[in-house]
Amino acid sequence: xxxxxxxxxxxxxxxxxxxxxxxxxxxxxxxxxxxxxxxxxxxxxxxxxxxxxxxxxxxxxxxxxxxxxxxxxxxxxxxxxxxxxxxxxxxxxxxxxxxxxxxxxxxxxxxxxxxxxxxxxxxxxxxxxxxxxxxxxxxxxxxxxxxxxxxxxxxxxxxxxxxxxxxxxxxxxxxxxxxxxxxxxxxxxxxxxxxxxxxxxxxxxxxxxxxxxxxxxxxxxxxxxxxxxxxxxxxxxxxxxxxxxxxxxxxxxxxxxxxxxxxxxxxxxxxxxxxxxxxxxxxxxxxxxxxxxxxxxxxxxxxxxxxxxxxxxx
Amino acid sequence: xxxxxxxxxxxxxxxxxxxxxxxxxxxxxxxxxxxxxxxxxxxxxxxxxxxxxxxxxxxxxxxxxxxxxxxxxxxxxxxxxxxxxxxxxxxxxxxxxxxxxxxxxxxxxxxxxxxxxxxxxxxxxxxxxxxxxxxxxxxxxxxxxxxxxxxxxxxxxxxxxxxxxxxxxxxxxxxxxxxxxxxxxxxxxxxxxxxxxxxxxxxxxxxxxxxxxxxxxxxxxxxxxxxxxxxxxxxxxxxxxxxxxxxxxxxxxxxxxxxxxxxxxxxxxxxxxxxxxxxxxxxxxxxxxxxxxxxxxxxxxxxxxxxxxxxxxx
Numbered sequence: 001x002x003x004x005x006x007x008x009x010x011x012x013x014x015x016x017x018x019x020x021x022x023x024x025x026x027x028x029x030x031x032x033x034x035x036x037x038x039x040x041x042x043x044x045x046x047x048x049x050x051x052x053x054x055x056x057x058x059x060x061x062x063x064x065x066x067x068x069x070x071x072x073x074x075x076x077x078x079x080x081x082x083x084x085x086x087x088x089x090x091x092x093x094x095x096x097x098x099x100x101x102x103x104x105x106x107x108x109x110x111x112x113x114x115x116x117x118x119x120x121x122x123x124x125x126x127x128x129x130x131x132x133x134x135x136x137x138x139x140x141x142x143x144x145x146x147x148x149x150x151x152x153x154x155x156x157x158x159x160x161x162x163x164x165x166x167x168x169x170x171x172x173x174x175x176x177x178x179x180x181x182x183x184x185x186x187x188x189x190x191x192x193x194x195x196x197x198x199x200x201x202x203x204x205x206x207x208x209x210x211x212x213x214x215x216x217x218x219x220x221x222x223x224x225x226x227x228x229x230x231x232x233x234x235x236x237x238x239x240x241x242x243x244x245x246x247x248x249x250x251x252x253x254x255x256x257x258x259x260x261x262x263x264x265x266x267x268x269x270x271x272x273x274x275x276x277x278x279x280x281x282x283x284x285x286x287x288x289x290x291x292x293x294x295x296x297x298x299x300x301x302x303x304x305x306x307x308x309x310x311x312x313x314x
Numbered sequence: 315x316x317x318x319x320x321x322x323x324x325x326x327x328x329x330x331x332x333x334x335x336x337x338x339x340x341x342x343x344x345x346x347x348x349x350x351x352x353x354x355x356x357x358x359x360x361x362x363x364x365x366x367x368x369x370x371x372x373x374x375x376x377x378x379x380x381x382x383x384x385x386x387x388x389x390x391x392x393x394x395x396x397x398x399x400x401x402x403x404x405x406x407x408x409x410x411x412x413x414x415x416x417x418x419x420x421x422x423x424x425x426x427x428x429x430x431x432x433x434x435x436x437x438x439x440x441x442x443x444x445x446x447x448x449x450x451x452x453x454x455x456x457x458x459x460x461x462x463x464x465x466x467x468x469x470x471x472x473x474x475x476x477x478x479x480x481x482x483x484x485x486x487x488x489x490x491x492x493x494x495x496x497x498x499x500x501x502x503x504x505x506x507x508x509x510x511x512x513x514x515x516x517x518x519x520x521x522x523x524x525x526x527x528x529x530x531x532x533x534x535x536x537x538x539x540x541x542x543x544x545x546x547x548x549x550x551x552x553x554x555x556x557x558x559x560x561x562x563x564x565x566x567x568x569x570x571x572x573x574x575x576x577x578x579x580x581x582x583x584x585x586x587x588x589x590x591x592x593x594x595x596x597x598x599x600x601x602x603x604x605x606x607x608x609x610x611x612x613x614x615x616x617x618x619x620x621x622x623x624x625x626x627x628x
Binding site: 091152161163 | 386387396397399404405444458460465466467468469470471472473474475477478479480481482489490491498555556559562563565566567568569570571597598599600603604605
């Protein structure tokens with residue numbers, strides 16, 4: 001018995017066959033063909049699941065369920081994508097659609113929620129019933145697990161911690177608000193902050209790092225800081241303090257067992273996680289009287305989404 | 315059958331007998347005698363419950379339970395007040411304590427949670443399973459109800475939305491952090507903002523209002539604004555935008571059915587509630603695809619806490 005996990009993105013779709021222990025038996029990635037409507041895309045997905053089955057020597061009829069993670073507002077109860085800016089979808093009955101094409105039972109959820117569910121079931125936060133996953137990528141995503149269940153508000157419209165305002169009247173966000181957390185704590189924001197510091201500091205090692213790496217990235221400041229560059233250290237410090245601000249807010253509101261940090265930036269490891277854990281816990285109300293909120297790096301990497309999607313149907 | 319609700323405050327303790335429909339049969343208020351230890355205070359409470367019973371012609375043995383709301387971190391599962399700054403309590407086994415003194419089964423929760431529970435069971439948010447109560451008073455308190463259950467995080471240490479940072483590196487808060495929501499959206503903050511505007515605008519009607527009312531208060535700016543005073547209008551507008559910022563954050567994270575506004579400031583009614591509802595809903599992600607988050611004034615007034623405390627044991 002296997003389960004198919006599908007992590008639908010605006011550019012690519014990651015697809016995998018996952019067993020009951022969360023092990024990925026086979027996986028690949030196909031292009032999101034935006035010329036097709038959602039049904040065409042779901043046919044591509046099902047075609048790829050059949051291909052993966054052949055490659056892995058698994059009978060397609062042994063696929064017990066298909067779980068889908070989709071960027072945007074996904075109403076899990078009705079199986080409908082209310083809205084996805086990345087895919088240009090609106091009121092798409094994705095669960096019904098894939099059940100018709102595949103003949104297999106399906107479930108769907110928001111992609112960040114799937115990643116949180118994957119980490120909860122098989123990754124960094126196993127055995128913790130109250131956890132929040134925060135992904136620091138192009139934006140800041142979040143998935144919230146309360147008492148062992150995904151929480152995303154009425155009609156699955158909540159769980160959008162990336163758009164929490166941390167700087168009132170601050171930087172303009174794509175969402176229309178100003179000062180959203182993701183404008184300061186995403187990888188995109190880190191690159192912007194790195195560029196600004198490089199413009200101000202022509203002497204900084206960061207220029208050299210960019211030359212070596214071929215481009216500016218979320219790693220630039222961390223690499224230069226590690227080599228002792230002062231301007232880079234300041235970028236990293238400030239960036240971490242922006243992440244900490246949002247995490248403190250989540251900590252004071254939810255007081256979870258742990259907050260899991262995912263996304264590309266989380267690869268910085270202890271240089272990121274250790275200061276965050278200190279800053280967050282010293283920012284929690286009456287922290288000396290309460291259990292610590294652990295800050296932990298995600299452990300399933302970029303497969304958390306598809307593993308979590310598969311886990312929706314287990 | 316009646317239930318006793320106890321709303322413990324740093325100065326006074328409100329106590330009431332409440333029936334199964336949430337009606338307050340009898341209530342009064344006693345002084346919080348800080349010279350006594352917690353056991354002495356609980357003896358005062360039980361003495362007052364007996365007095366209320368006699369006054370209402372109810373047999374003390376018909377009191378089926380006692381619910382306590384306490385300001386601070388209250389671990390409802392263990393019945394312990396981990397920490398209360400207002401009362402100077404630390405690790406106080408309040409539920410066991412009052413059960414011993416009274417011979418009656420008891421429960422305890424944070425006071426803002428009790429108020430939220432009261433509004434949920436008997437007040438403004440009846441029949442809504444996902445609601446947040448925000449009280450705008452000396453500070454900003456919050457009580458969160460998810461799927462019909464009080465939510466306050468691991469060891470009841472969460473639910474502290476008043477200390478969400480909305481202005482990074484902003485005004486110093488008593489809690490140690492900077493830029494907390496309550497530094498901008500509490501009644502205390504409104505009075506500070508009113509005073510600042512009065513200092514800048516000697517011509518403002520607000521000076522006259524203060525003379526008439528005998529003192530500056532959270533009402534000063536609202537009264538003068540209502541009479542057309544420009545400086546006061548600006549104070550009210552800015553103050554409402556601070557409240558809205560925190561509510562938008564809660565809306566994007568929780569997307570509840572409704573957010574209930576309590577505390578003294580909520581008496582301003584439509585002048586406060588209507589603009590808040592517009593601002594909050596226009597600040598929610600993909601709001602046109604999602605159910606509206608209603609903003610509603612609290613309906614139980616300052617008895618929400620004791621009614622909700624009583625409802626803990628119903």
